[in-house]
Amino acid sequence: MDNDITQITLIDEDGVERNFQVVTKMDIENKEYVVVVPEESNDSEAIILRIDKDSDGNDVLVTVEDDNEFNVVSEAYETLFSEDDMN
Template sequence: MDNDVTEITLIDEDGIERKFQVVTKMDIENKEYVVVVPEEAEDSEAIILRIDKDDNDEDVLVSVEDDDEFNMVSEAYETLFSEDDTN
């Protein structure tokens, strides 16, 4: 996924397209992650997705199911944005 992507459209479990604003993209331990927030929702929590490759070497976004992996990315995200707040 390109670093300059600011918006993505995902299809939810009901087949409905939803737009998300990309907050940031991070590389952690040789894996790529993207943090997004729903475009239409106010005060919505950020969602962490891992960028994997499918059989055709295309980017696919996958929910982070592993608690340890989720916590690692959450901590990196919080650290990144707490550093931005102090500048």
């Protein structure tokens, strides 16, 4: 996934298209992740998605379901943004 993408559209489990702002993209332990927040919601809770490849080599976004993996990415995200706040 390109680093300059600022918005993505995803289809939720109900088949509804939703727009998300890309907060950041991170590379952790040889995997790529993207952190997004919904555009149309007042809820600014960030969502972490892993960038995987499908059988054709295209990028696909996957929900991080493993608790350990989620915690590693969450900590990296929090560290990144707490450092940005200090500068």
